[in-house]
Amino acid sequence: MFMNKDKNSLNANVPEKGELHEKWSLYKNDIKLVNPANKRKHTIIVVGTGLAGASAAVSLAEMGYNVKAFTILDSPRRSHSIAAQGGINAAKNYPNDGDTVWRLFYDTIKGGDFRSREANVHRLAEVSNNIIDHCVAQGVPFQREYSGLLDNRSFGGAQVSRTFYARGQTGQQLLLGAYSSLMRQVAAGRVEIFSRREMLELVTVEGKARGIIARNLLTGQFERHVGDSVLLCTGGYGNVYHLSTNAKNSNATAAWRCHRRGAYFANPCYTQIHPTCIPVSGDHQSKLTLMSESLRNDGRVWVPKQKGDARKPIDIPEDERDYYLETKYPSFGNLVPRDVASRNAKLVCDEGRGVGETGLAVYLDFRDAINRLGIDTVKAKYGNLFDMYERITGENPYETPMRIYPAVHYTMGGLWVDYNLMSNLPGLFVLGEANFSDHGANRLGASALMQGLADGYFVIPYTLGHYIANEGIGDSLDTEHVAFSEAEAMARAFNQRLLDIKGDRSVSDLHRSLGNIMWEHVGMGRTADSLKEGISQIQALRAEFWQNLRIPGDPGELNKNLEHAGRVADFMELGELMARDALERDESCGGHFREEHQSAEGEATRNDKKFSHVAAWEYKGAEIPPIRHIEDLTFDNVTLSTRSYK
Amino acid sequence: MSDSKNMTFHLKIWRQNGRSDTGQLVNYTVDDASSDMSFLELLDVLNEKLIARNELPVEFDHDCREGICGSCSLVINGVAHGPRKATATCQLHMREFDDGDTITIEPFRAKAFPIIRDLVVDRSSFDRIIQAGGYVSVKTGSAPDGNTLPIPKKEADTAMDYASCIGCGACVAACPNASASLFTGAKISQLSLLPQGHPERKQRAISMVEKMEAENFGDCSNHAECQAVCPKEIPVEAIATMRREYIKAAMDPT
Numbered sequence: 094m095f096m097n098k099d100k101n102s103l104n105a106n107v108p109e110k111g112e113l114h115e116k117w118s119l120y121k122n123d124i125k126l127v128n129p130a131n132k133r134k135h136t137i138i139v140v141g142t143g144l145a146g147a148s149a150a151v152s153l154a155e156m157g158y159n160v161k162a163f164t165i166l167d168s169p170r171r172s173h174s175i176a177a178q179g180g181i182n183a184a185k186n187y188p189n190d191g192d193t194v195w196r197l198f199y200d201t202i203k204g205g206d207f208r209s210r211e212a213n214v215h216r217l218a219e220v221s222n223n224i225i226d227h228c229v230a231q232g233v234p235f236q237r238e239y240s241g242l243l244d245n246r247s248f249g250g251a252q253v254s255r256t257f258y259a260r261g262q263t264g265q266q267l268l269l270g271a272y273s274s275l276m277r278q279v280a281a282g283r284v285e286i287f288s289r290r291e292m293l294e295l296v297t298v299e300g301k302a303r304g305i306i307a308r309n310l311l312t313g314q315f316e317r318h319v320g321d322s323v324l325l326c327t328g329g330y331g332n333v334y335h336l337s338t339n340a341k342n343s344n345a346t347a348a349w350r351c352h353r354r355g356a357y358f359a360n361p362c363y364t365q366i367h368p369t370c371i372p373v374s375g376d377h378q379s380k381l382t383l384m385s386e387s388l389r390n391d392g393r394v395w396v397p398k399q400k401g402d403a404r405k406p407i408d409i410p411e412d413e414r415d416y417y418l419e420t421k422y423p424s425f426g427n428l429v430p431r432d433v434a435s436r437n438a439k440l441v442c443d444e445g446r447g448v449g450e451t452g453l454a455v456y457l458d459f460r461d462a463i464n465r466l467g468i469d470t471v472k473a474k475y476g477n478l479f480d481m482y483e484r485i486t487g488e489n490p491y492e493t494p495m496r497i498y499p500a501v502h503y504t505m506g507g508l509w510v511d512y513n514l515m516s517n518l519p520g521l522f523v524l525g526e527a528n529f530s531d532h533g534a535n536r537l538g539a540s541a542l543m544q545g546l547a548d549g550y551f552v553i554p555y556t557l558g559h560y561i562a563n564e565g566i567g568d569s570l571d572t573e574h575v576a577f578s579e580a581e582a583m584a585r586a587f588n589q590r591l592l593d594i595k596g597d598r599s600v601s602d603l604h605r606s607l608g609n610i611m612w613e614h615v616g617m618g619r620t621a622d623s624l625k626e627g628i629s630q631i632q633a634l635r636a637e638f639w640q641n642l643r644i645p646g647d648p649g650e651l652n653k654n655l656e657h658a659g660r661v662a663d664f665m666e667l668g669e670l671m672a673r674d675a676l677e678r679d680e681s682c683g684g685h686f687r688e689e690h691q692s693a694e695g696e697a698t699r700n701d702k703k704f705s706h707v708a709a710w711e712y713k714g715a716e717i718p719p720i721r722h723i724e725d726l727t728f729d730n731v732t733l734s735t736r737s738y739k
Numbered sequence: 740m741s742d743s744k745n746m747t748f749h750l751k752i753w754r755q756n757g758r759s760d761t762g763q764l765v766n767y768t769v770d771d772a773s774s775d776m777s778f779l780e781l782l783d784v785l786n787e788k789l790i791a792r793n794e795l796p797v798e799f800d801h802d803c804r805e806g807i808c809g810s811c812s813l814v815i816n817g818v819a820h821g822p823r824k825a826t827a828t829c830q831l832h833m834r835e836f837d838d839g840d841t842i843t844i845e846p847f848r849a850k851a852f853p854i855i856r857d858l859v860v861d862r863s864s865f866d867r868i869i870q871a872g873g874y875v876s877v878k879t880g881s882a883p884d885g886n887t888l889p890i891p892k893k894e895a896d897t898a899m900d901y902a903s904c905i906g907c908g909a910c911v912a913a914c915p916n917a918s919a920s921l922f923t924g925a926k927i928s929q930l931s932l933l934p935q936g937h938p939e940r941k942q943r944a945i946s947m948v949e950k951m952e953a954e955n956f957g958d959c960s961n962h963a964e965c966q967a968v969c970p971k972e973i974p975v976e977a978i979a980t981m982r983r984e985y986i987k988a989a990m991d992p993t
Contacts, residue, residue: 152879167800168866170906171808187886223882230882232875232935234899241889259899265807266902273874280870288863311855340802374775379783380804481806484823484830485777550879599790601783645790650757651798651856654790 103357103709103724106511107212113730114194117216121555125562132157134567137557138305138320140292140347142169144264144542145525146326147271148549154283156554161318162275163287163307165342165656170272173328173340174545177264178385178478179248180256181228181542183221188245192253194218199731201540204250204430205505205533206683206699207733208360208707210726212512213530220551221543225257227550231270235259248538249386250430250738256539261385261477267542271549290316291656292347293584295323295354295521298576301564302520306577306584310656313649315581317572321561322520324553325351326545329504329526331364333664333671334616335608337501338370338383344660345667348508348527356516357709357722359509359529361667362675365536365684366617367502368434371485371495372454381500382485384457384478386538389427391462391471392495394418394434396455400445406456406494417441421694425738432535432684432697433738435499439617440695442498449496458494499617503541505532505684506674509709509724513556514548517709520564522557524548529707534683591658592648596641600658603638607661607668610634615672620688624676628669635665635715666715673710677721680704692735701733746772746833748781749841752797755854762854764843774834778821779804779811781833782844799858804829806970809905812912813858814845819909819968827907827970847912851919851955862908864954865922871950872943873926875935894932901929903971910965910973916957921965923951924977927984941988948985 108120127135135158139150142164150162166172186192198218202209225243229235236244236258245254259266278284289310296304296317304319330345331337352358369384395414402409417437419426427434438455441447448454463471468491472479479490486496507529514522514530525545532540614627638661646652681690681697682704690698707724747770755762769785776784779801786796802810806827813828815821821831836842844858852860890898902925910921927944930936936943952958959978966975 148879155878166802166808166810167862168906170866170869171802171810173803173808176803176805176807185885223880225885226882227877227879229885229888230875230877230935232898232930232933234895234902234929234933235885236899237890237892237895239892241891241895242886259902262807262903265905266899269902273869274877276866276870277874277876279866286866340808341804342802375773377773377776377780377784379777379780382805480825481830484806484826485832487774487832487834554879599787601787643790645793646795651859653798654796 101723103509103517103707103722104511105210105724106513107210108512113211113215116212117219124555124559127558127562129157131567133159135159135561136161136320137322137324138318139163139324139326140305141172141326141328141527142275143172143174143326143328143525144268144271144545145527145549146324147172147268147275148546149324149326149524149553150284151271151274151278152550152554153557154278160278160284161287161320162284163290163292163305165289165291165310167288169275169286169288170269172268173343174268174542175265176340177542178261178383179387180246180258180263180539181224181267182248182255182539183225183257183543184218184255185222185225187243188254190253192255196253197221197255200251201531201537202533202731203736204537205535206697206736207533207701207705207728208682208726209531209533211728211730216552217531217544217547220547223551224543224546228267228270231274233259233266233270246387247390247428249389249428249434250537258387261387261475264542267546271546293350293587293659294580295351296576296580297354297518298570298574300519302518303570304572304577306580308584311651313652315584317577317581319570319572319577321566322522322557324522324524325508325527326524326549327527329507330664330667331501331504333607333668334501334611335604336373336378336381336612338367338381341380344663346660346663349663349667351508351516351518351521352712354518355712356518356521357509357711358506358670359707359709360506360674361671361710362678362685363505363534363683364501364671365431365503365505366435366499368431368438368499369457369497370500370502371482372449372451372498382481383500383502384482384495384497386431388457388475388478389434391466391474392427392457392459393461394427394455394457396441396446396448406448406458415441415446422738429738430535430537432686435617436686438499454496454498456494457497459490460494463491503536505529505534505536509707513559514552515556515560520560522553524553534685588648588655588659591642591655591662592644594639594642596643598641599643600654600661603634603642604657604661604664606634607631607664611668611671615668615675618686618688619675621676624672627672628676631665631669631672635669638662638665670710670719673719674708677708678704696735743838744773746774746838748772748836750785751841751843753845754797754857757856758853772833774832776833777804777829778815778831778833779829797858798856801829806830807905809907812847812860812907812909814847814912816843819847819912820970825970825972827905847908849911849917849956851917852908852911864956865906865908865919867954868919868923868947868950869926872939872946873930875930876939888934890933898929898932901925901932901973901977904973905971907970909968909970911956913964913968914957915962915964916960918959919951919954919956920959920978920981921969921973921975923947924981925973928977928980931980931984940984941992944981944984944988945992948981
């Protein structure tokens with residue numbers, strides 16, 4: 094089903110009919126529908142209740158399906174989508190600055206450094222406008238102009254203003270919109286919410302995804318849930334690095350357990366390091382805080398021209414400041430894509446021109462913006478971000494420039510899916526950041542919210558129906574089936590193995606060690622040597638983890654150390670896979686920067702001949718090398734070019 | 740405000756072994772704190788010490804640690820989210836305290852927020868209040884173009900002020916009556932300011948207010964403690980709006 098017979102490439106099931114811009118409409122005409130009266134006979138399991146999960150659960154419930162939605166948190170409203178700050182893209186062209194669906198598609202493909210699938214990305218651009226309309230109708234208070242009409246701003250990697258926003262809390266407002274619709278479906282009896290539950294195993298029957306094993310995080314009980322399909326909407330894996338902008342509970346366990354069951358993991362090496370985060374302050378650091386990329390609209394990035402210049406930033410005269418992004422990239426300036434901005438920050442810090450106590454920071458300066466626009470305008474635009482910066486650092490960014498440094502923020506890789514968002518395991522669909530599909534090797538700002546909601550509101554309602562109608566599921570499978578007992582036994586055994594170690598090191602301590610290895614060896618700049626070294630260090634740490642972990646407390650009650658241990662156990666395998674994927678991908682592209690492959694100016698150099706493909710890894714066992722499959726990427730509608738933001 | 744690397748804090752932390760336990764304050768000392776640490780990082784450091792000593796770590800809810808998910812709670816020295824105005828516990832930093840301070844840490848207490856363990860409470864009653872009507876009944880796919888409905892900027896901005904509620908429950912913890920009026924009022928106010936919310940306005944006000952009572956939250960008696968602790972500074976005008984909406988709807992429910 095997923096292998097092209099004539100080629101050794103995975104088949105993405107992109108519809109053949111029509112030109113690129115017609116494919117989705119024609120496909121919708123052709124796919125099968127489920128009779129309205131039959132939908133209620135089908136139960137759909139949705140794991141994760143962020144933007145992708147909540148929007149999918151709501152839309153499917155409205156259509157008539159029975160939905161069971163699972164979250165590890167106490168309420169769907171707290172899912173990590175809530176922390177997205179800057180905005181959501183759509184090709185509305187309200188500002189009349191020349192935007193089109195094609196341009197949004199092209200910017201996304203180019204931003205991703207030509208490593209994503211054309212048909213998926215075009216569909217994303219096509220449905221982007223529907224998302225804005227729907228969210229407005231839900232009562233999402235987007236920023237408006239004095240006319241009462243919707244306001245836009247610009248974001249990195251685009252020369253048009255297509256980003257809709259709600260102050261610096263766009264993710265919160267979009268999530269609360271989806272959450273409120275979800276609560277409406279709960280009240281209507283169409284969705285059942287299972288909060289504080291963690292999916293630990295996928296249940297497959299005759300090769301199809303038919304259920305999950307979940308652990309009740311309050312009681313420690315293992316639960317079996319059966320359905321006709323499983324939707325994984327569990328976000329990304331940035332916490333492999335320990336320090337990231339992800340929430341503390343964000344994890345890859347549900348996805349990794351599916352991977353162990355046979356789901357391919359695609360492009361794990363593609364991680365996004367966000368350029369504007371608050372720098373690390375000490376060993377106690379538990380997470381990193383992002384300052385929205387929107388700040389780069391008005392803030393100017395600079396470092397002193399002179400190495401080790403210890404003067405206060407306000408004492409450094411204009412001609413001794415290096416506004417390196419503006420000089421190097423005159424047409425995009427401070428608004429270059431995230432990977433370019435991050436790499437350049439690392440570069441100037443490596444040269445010894447970094448600022449602050451650790452030398453691992455650059456300035457983001459609002460002095461000129463305040464002079465040009467007035468303090469009130471700057472406050473209205475970025476007030477909450479400035480306040481947040483002041484709370485965390487104790488410094489006032491209206492008076493002294495912010496110090497920023499790159500931090501792990503988003504993972505473009507994820508479980509492999511076809512055009513229908515279905516993994517190679519029939520019945521297992523993967524949405525949002527958890528899949529790999531739309532952002533290639535680098536995601537543009539304000540595109541994650543767009544993708545999560547596109548997948549949940551406007552793609553899965555069609556493609557899931559097509560699967561259900563074709564497969565004719567609706568049989569009387571129950572949780573007594575042997576597949577459920579086996580999966581539950583596996584989940585129990587895994588936790589027991591963790592509890593039985595009774596070693597000396599806490600899970601946080603081991604997680605921090607893993608993060609250090611990943612940042613050092615699988616971070617912003619990678620080489621074959623660093624990756625090989627990383628792999629061997631991860632393997633050694635994994636062995637130590639399984640010999641020396643200590644989990645306090647009782648497994649039969651709320652025990653966050655036990656939850657965390659399971660997640661870190663999975664990160665210990667995933668981290669190695671990321672390094673392997675990075676090693677095999679012997680080119681630079683987007684967020685994956687192999688130092689061996691750069692131009693004279695230090696830009697990423699792709700190798701389209703050898704690597705114009707998706708790498709999808711098949712699990713063979715924790716200590717057995719995985720198998721690398723590929724999906725060839727063909728570009729019939731755009732010309733592969735070298736990204737240039739100069 | 741202090742700026743230092745080696746601070747000592749004496750902590751009195753509420754420990755409760757499950758719902759049926761009576762619970763008590765237990766004393767701990769952390770002597771290697773830094774002013775750059777967040778309050779939750781101080782608890783992380785304490786927990787690492789407890790695990791090393793084979794003691795049970797303190798359980799507390801947290802997730803984003805950037806003040807937006809509303810998971811973190813804690814009553815710190817008697818104040819929900821601690822001493823700094825407009826700041827959730829996760830963004831409170833130790834530079835707000837002095838070296839040698841004794842700090843009392845308790846859970847958010849309310850009948851409608853039963854304690855699960857230590858500092859973790861059950862706030863699912865908030866979800867049930869939203870289920871009673873905190874939404875606009877619009878189906879996916881049925882929306883008109885976003886710009887067909889102009890909304891005066893001022894009203895959209897005020898709606899956004901109310902919409903910024905993070906659902907943490909500090910308002911309830913701070914209220915002498917453990918009322919959820921600020922939480923409920925914020926959602927009712929947001930949707931009553933926006934035209935999208937108008938068709939269901941009356942039913943929403945009645946259902947949400949009644950649900951709040953049914954969930955064992957108290958009544959509002961105008962102490963305004965909620966406003967004082969709200970990390971998003973949601974004003975008590977939300978409660979006035981809620982009352983107005985409720986009375987209007989109760990007098991003319993059709």
